[in-house]
Amino acid sequence: MAETRKHGFESLQIHGGALPDSATGARQTPIYQSTGFVFKDVEHAAALFDLKEVGYIYSRLTNPTVSALQERIATLEDGIGAVCCSSGHAAQIMALFPLMQVGNNVVVSSRLYGGTVTQFSHTIKRFGWEARFVDFDDVDAIAAAVDEDTRAIFCESIANPAGHLTDIPSVAKVANQVGLPLIVDNTTATPYLCNPIEMGATLVVHSTTKYLTGNGTVTGGCVVDSGKFDWSATKKFPSLSEPEDAYHGLKFHETFGQFAFTLHGIAVGLRDLGMTMNPQAAHYTMLGIETLSLRMQRHVENAQAVAEWLQEHLAVENVSYSGLQSSSQYALQQKLYPKGAGALFSFSMKDGYDTCVRLVENLELVSHVANLGDAKTLIIHSASTTHRQLTEDQQSAAGAGPNVLRISVGIETVEDIIADLEQAIEKALM
Numbered sequence: 001m002a003e004t005r006k007h008g009f010e011s012l013q014i015h016g017g018a019l020p021d022s023a024t025g026a027r028q029t030p031i032y033q034s035t036g037f038v039f040k041d042v043e044h045a046a047a048l049f050d051l052k053e054v055g056y057i058y059s060r061l062t063n064p065t066v067s068a069l070q071e072r073i074a075t076l077e078d079g080i081g082a083v084c085c086s087s088g089h090a091a092q093i094m095a096l097f098p099l100m101q102v103g104n105n106v107v108v109s110s111r112l113y114g115g116t117v118t119q120f121s122h123t124i125k126r127f128g129w130e131a132r133f134v135d136f137d138d139v140d141a142i143a144a145a146v147d148e149d150t151r152a153i154f155c156e157s158i159a160n161p162a163g164h165l166t167d168i169p170s171v172a173k174v175a176n177q178v179g180l181p182l183i184v185d186n187t188t189a190t191p192y193l194c195n196p197i198e199m200g201a202t203l204v205v206h207s208t209t210k211y212l213t214g215n216g217t218v219t220g221g222c223v224v225d226s227g228k229f230d231w232s233a234t235k236k237f238p239s240l241s242e243p244e245d246a247y248h249g250l251k252f253h254e255t256f257g258q259f260a261f262t263l264h265g266i267a268v269g270l271r272d273l274g275m276t277m278n279p280q281a282a283h284y285t286m287l288g289i290e291t292l293s294l295r296m297q298r299h300v301e302n303a304q305a306v307a308e309w310l311q312e313h314l315a316v317e318n319v320s321y322s323g324l325q326s327s328s329q330y331a332l333q334q335k336l337y338p339k340g341a342g343a344l345f346s347f348s349m350k351d352g353y354d355t356c357v358r359l360v361e362n363l364e365l366v367s368h369v370a371n372l373g374d375a376k377t378l379i380i381h382s383a384s385t386t387h388r389q390l391t392e393d394q395q396s397a398a399g400a401g402p403n404v405l406r407i408s409v410g411i412e413t414v415e416d417i418i419a420d421l422e423q424a425i426e427k428a429l430m
């Protein structure tokens with residue numbers, strides 16, 4: 001048989017993980033709205049429970065619609081497997097869970113989604129885990145923060161909220177030197193603009209809530225494994241390399257090789273943490289991904305135009321968009337993110353907090369929403385909303401000071417987005 005040609009991104013986003021339904025011929029992947037699945041016989045059931053055979057038992061663990069989505073995202077990210085879960089925040093816990101024991105830490109970028117800063121600086125402490133925040137532009141500082149108890153390095157590709165780009169190959173080099181997995185949150189770039197695994201990441205996490213679904217309908221998350229990390233090279237990852245009591249002493253890495261992390265995510269993570277994606281959500285996200293490349297092209301094109309327009313506006317102090325030639329990150333963007341700098345960025349007004357609040361309140365087409373990656377243009381004043389739980393120092397470190405607005409540029413007619421911003425800025429300054 002002739003060697004099959006690898007399909008392009010646009011084909012994979014439509015066909016990856018999904019064949020016509022074997023039971024009915026349905027061309028679109030059906031929503032398998034079923035909690036349980038009938039075993040062929042007792043032997044079949046036993047094989048499934050012992051992880052000797054892959055199949056469907058119960059939808060907390062696996063579901064055919066969710067499986068199709070998992071395979072599609074893994075394909076687009078060049079991963080070996082993926083586990084979907086109920087939200088992006090669930091995905092972050094699901095990524096760390098197999099790696100971390102009580103007393104372990106993760107070295108994380110100080111530029112992260114506000115909710116992730118909160119999850120990492122407060123909530124994970126209850127598990128006996130610690131996050132160490134470091135400026136990832138300084139790769140020496142990453143290495144310096146690593147100690148014997150570090151189990152992972154974590155960053156975002158295009159970092160929230162300012163659209164700051166991470167130099168993933170440089171960070172991956174450090175992770176490789178210290179022998180730790182690099183986890184990249186690729187939510188804001190999507191696999192269309194950035195392929196973290198190709199740049200050296202071990203794991204990729206997503207909030208599928210955002211661009212992958214693309215229309216603000218369902219929350220979801222995903223963890224993709226590259227299959228490239230040797231979990232048994234040290235004794236640091238006992239959940240993957242040592243016997244698992246709940247499976248008669250099975251060793252995940254020894255038994256499943258490259259699939260160890262993914263199977264652990266399903267067989268232990270979803271089984272016991274229960275942060276499962278439902279098949280309806282998987283269906284919406286599959287539909288969204290079918291048009292990902294088209295939407296991202298328009299998102300990026302519109303973002304570039306809006307950023308250029310804002311940059312020229314007299315009331316605007318600064319536009320933090322790496323697609324602008326004036327950006328200190330422009331060269332990095334051209335090199336690592338050549339298809340575009342994303343559609344999420346922040347800008348600061350010359351006037352402070354009150355002007356930003358008035359601006360947001362006077363917008364008509366653009367919505368004031370704590371979300372991003374929607375077809376609709378969304379704006380948020382981070383200091384009074386998503387980042388209000390943070391201290392002022394943390395706000396500034398995350399690029400969310402009082403005069404800063406974050407915009408997620410949608411795919412509407414770009415002249416309409418600009419006209420709306422123009423009238424709202426005018427009213428805010430009155």
Ligand SMILES: *Cc1c(COP(=O)(O)O)cnc(C)c1O
Nearest residue numbers: 087088089113187207209219220
């Ligand atoms: C939204 C978001 C999250 C959290 O995802 P949820 O689906 O809201 O739980 C994590 N990281 C980034 C970059 C995000 O934008």
